[in-house]
Amino acid sequence: MRKRAVQSKGPAARSGTLTEKLCDAIKGQIASGIYLPGSALPSSRALAEELGVSRSTVTVAFEQLAAEGYVDISQGSRPRVPQSLHRHIPLGNKTRVKIPLKLSAFATRLQTLVPPDRLPRLKADFRAGDISGIDFPEPSWHKAVLHALRIQPKALKYDDPLGSLELRKSLRAYMWRSRGVRCDEHQIVVVNGSQQGIDLCARIFLNASDPVVVEDPGYILARHAFEAIGARVVPIPVDRDGMQTSLLKGVTANLAYVTPSHQYPLGGILPVARRHELLQWATRVGAFIVEDDYDGEFRYDIKPTETLHSLDTDDRVIYLGTVSKTLSPELRLGYLVVPPELISAFALAKRMTDRHSALLQQRAMHAFIENAGFERHIRRARRINARRRTLLLSEVQEVLGDLAEIAGEAAGLHIVLWLNQVSRELEESFVKNAGEHGLGLYGITPFYSDQTRRRTEPRAGFVVGYAALDDVEIRRGIQILRQLQPKPPQ
């Protein structure tokens, strides 16, 4: 990063009209002391003659300089540099005093929550969250965008902070068809991807040091969003069935963040008894629950599971959906379903954050849902990802065999891979080594909020996303994993 490429920023050799150049030149002369504060500039006639330009060019330049406060003009006398300019002329070569940087508590906390670097030029990258560009439904999305472009309102103005009403109506019907989520369109808030949904919830419900319940291990960026606000994260351990809701006893919080359809990252599906326990806890302590249904559309053996939202009779659940997995993370398009009593809080917060989400994409998404392109694409993407998953699972079994154990493979676009021969202490160096061999691999340890909990599992574990990979990359990735296995003792 070129840190100091911006040193000299004063009036400079910008190409421009004659007037602009003349203005810049006179500003330079004032700055360098050729014309001192209180002194008069040459008359426009004199300056025009001296420079060989028209008198009107000089007059226009004087007017510009006057508008910016560099000179005072009064009828019949020469332009004068105002006295007030005196003590304000910057010294070109003054010593720069280093001013200590004062940031907010929020920004200071963020500096401890730094994302890992992306590795360049990998032979295979198991990063969860990436999806394939090859699968993208180019022609039908193209058509939807063209449709959106044809909408030409008479006046361009700020829209409803909750999002375009048309899109919210489409989303309402889509959520009901695909996820059994029943709501009114006025409860829907269109956001810029799940991250904005989570951040809005953090801002609306949490003050610094307020408790917030998260899954442990859980989604890193949700935990970070809460920590950035300064909230006190209360991690509830997760087993193969998701959050152990019995451990909520005695816990109070304003907010809980869960992934019941496909626990992130371990992959469990929260059983209905635990769902009721979670909902009853929320009602008891007055907490709201964010249900992040980030990949609820992807189930392979069985139908998508019911949402927590549809079991909620007390309006405690905020449902969060996204098109990042079903269409593209580049679009930054997500949606919240909020209980009626929260609609105005979300509208006010969204407006203060960025007014509303961009309308071009909202209109395109509306058209895409309405012409059935979206659901056709999801069905196709589910088939393609089922194939990727089958290949990944069979490659793991064939190539790694007893060296590995798989978890969380019933749903979603990632699995968890435990390596039987690698201890958890070696996880980080294994990841680093994999990177040097061209494999993007992601350890499970950072997903734990509390390192002591990690102790229940002695093996190294990895979150393996496969939705962006082709067959060759999947095979290559598992082959590299095989080569990296520790040699058995002779």
Add this chain to the structure above:
Amino acid sequence: MRKRAVQSKGPAARSGTLTEKLCDAIKGQIASGIYLPGSALPSSRALAEELGVSRSTVTVAFEQLAAEGYVDISQGSRPRVPQSLHRHIPLGNKTRVKIPLKLSAFATRLQTLVPPDRLPRLKADFRAGDISGIDFPEPSWHKAVLHALRIQPKALKYDDPLGSLELRKSLRAYMWRSRGVRCDEHQIVVVNGSQQGIDLCARIFLNASDPVVVEDPGYILARHAFEAIGARVVPIPVDRDGMQTSLLKGVTANLAYVTPSHQYPLGGILPVARRHELLQWATRVGAFIVEDDYDGEFRYDIKPTETLHSLDTDDRVIYLGTVSKTLSPELRLGYLVVPPELISAFALAKRMTDRHSALLQQRAMHAFIENAGFERHIRRARRINARRRTLLLSEVQEVLGDLAEIAGEAAGLHIVLWLNQVSRELEESFVKNAGEHGLGLYGITPFYSDQTRRRTEPRAGFVVGYAALDDVEIRRGIQILRQLQPKPPQ
């Protein structure tokens, strides 16, 4: 708003496959107590016969119910409702206990910062911020979007939080050409319109009760963004030349928000002596200055003025630009230029807020700048708005004459109109009356942060935006204003 349209959300009459319907029916039977916890369901064979469906349909339904935790399946025996479900069955008719709503301090403060309602079906609307859809450069923007759609990366992933590097390079060149802003592309942060830029600055620099300097009167949504954070707003009075920087003496703050190119709303252009005074104050107290150049592209008599950013030799200025006035507020596209030492703070905050801005629009904007469509459009929009402005000014003079005084008309897309015969106490009722006569009119009083300051001007004042209006509407609006004038005493 239909507040309670979402009462019954349990398994219901969703259209779906036979398996889904069977699942829903069994869930209903469990919920209503037909199958009690611990009891066994019929065998798949028996149920298939009873219902006249295939046995495999029933088996698949059982597997689904097991995955969701409604039944336990074990080899060779009938599915059983788990004991743990016992105490969790929701009572359909239980009395709803009203849980008090606990919101954060941020959300609570937002409830006092409510925007005014938009009036429907106006004959003319002088709202500043709206721009005409007729002016929109439809064909060339269309082309730019098509260009963006052709970019099909192999993998779809989260991008740089600072924005697309291509767009930042285009913006760097554009800002230099059009506004004389000189920076490195790595200093640019693409945001969702100015509001997100302001909100990010508020979050990065301000804790609750930290002082922040604003212009008085000033831009309402900036002041509100700071107040929502809980910051202590320090209003500095504005005169016809913008902020009275001499009044900064003795003031300390982490942040100042200013509109030096065209003070919002009064329209002054900050003279260079005040600019230096402001910059020196910032260096002295260690404050950063947000320079909101929201309509710097629109100047009519003289060239656009230099930015505060280009006078800044100490890296105190954060420059904020937007396409909301030059292209469309619907796009939600803005850009910050931040000092090098702040790049990482902004990258971390933007990522936590919403990862990054949507790529489709960033790519389209890049193409639009590169094929020169953007600057061609700005030149055209400047001509069209100059015409609107001329018409507005002449209508005011002709129709209102001595009844009105105009201010701030040298730049931008709005003017301030003072009505000589209407006292400031009647401003609000005048606005209301105008609305009833089909005129959207906006009083200047809400722009003042401190009502006592408003006392220096005894007349009613209005912020009159004209960029969305056609000639007929401008004429009609001024005619309605004329009719609303108080009758002279007989």
